[in-house]
Amino acid sequence: MTEENAGQGADSGSGAGADSGAAPGAGAAPGGPVWTGLPPGLLRMRRLLLVVWVGLLTLAAGTVPALIAGPLWALCALPPLALLLWGWVMLGRNWRSWRYAERADDLLICRGVLWHEETVVPYGRMQLVEVTSGPVERHFGLASVQLHTAAAASDATIPGLDPAEAERLRDRLTELGEARSAGL
Numbered sequence: 001m002t003e004e005n006a007g008q009g010a011d012s013g014s015g016a017g018a019d020s021g022a023a024p025g026a027g028a029a030p031g032g033p034v035w036t037g038l039p040p041g042l043l044r045m046r047r048l049l050l051v052v053w054v055g056l057l058t059l060a061a062g063t064v065p066a067l068i069a070g071p072l073w074a075l076c077a078l079p080p081l082a083l084l085l086w087g088w089v090m091l092g093r094n095w096r097s098w099r100y101a102e103r104a105d106d107l108l109i110c111r112g113v114l115w116h117e118e119t120v121v122p123y124g125r126m127q128l129v130e131v132t133s134g135p136v137e138r139h140f141g142l143a144s145v146q147l148h149t150a151a152a153a154s155d156a157t158i159p160g161l162d163p164a165e166a167e168r169l170r171d172r173l174t175e176l177g178e179a180r181s182a183g184l
Contacts, residue, residue: 033101042160043095045140054084124180
């Protein structure tokens with residue numbers, strides 16, 4: 001089992017990203033929650049942003065010293081280039097660590113590579129479910145679902161979902177939240 005899969009418990013061992021984009025119900029372990037990974041569009045968006053920003057830094061770090069002090073100083077581009085390669089790998093690991101599961105009474109959200117974090121949000125505690133999408137997310141056809149509860153520390157977000165899935169999840173969570181809070 002790889003580091004990315006460590007701490008995934010009863011999962012099939014294929015990683016959270018293996019069932020990315022799968023319909024709810026895919027990738028379930030017998031008797032365990034049905035995990036859904038994030039779509040690959042989020043990883044593509046984040047990697048493109050990394051290449052743009054760190055790529056510009058790499059270009060500047062190599063070009064400016066080379067023009068001022070000589071061609072050997074173009075080697076100053078190596079540390080930002082190493083940062084770009086490291087960031088590329090880390091973004092992939094981070095993307096694979098994100099997953100969520102809809103259970104009967106609550107929503108589970110797992111994330112984290114070094115520090116694995118699992119958030120459980122009971123449907124009856126949800127006060128507001130928002131779907132947000134900034135300009136870059138809209139360009140890549142992505143949206144995020146943000147859950148607000150009475151306790152500010154328990155607010156949770158699921159980033160990078162397909163807009164249709166984000167709206168479906170919002171509607172389902174709102175419906176379940178209203179049903180559970182009415183039963184309290």
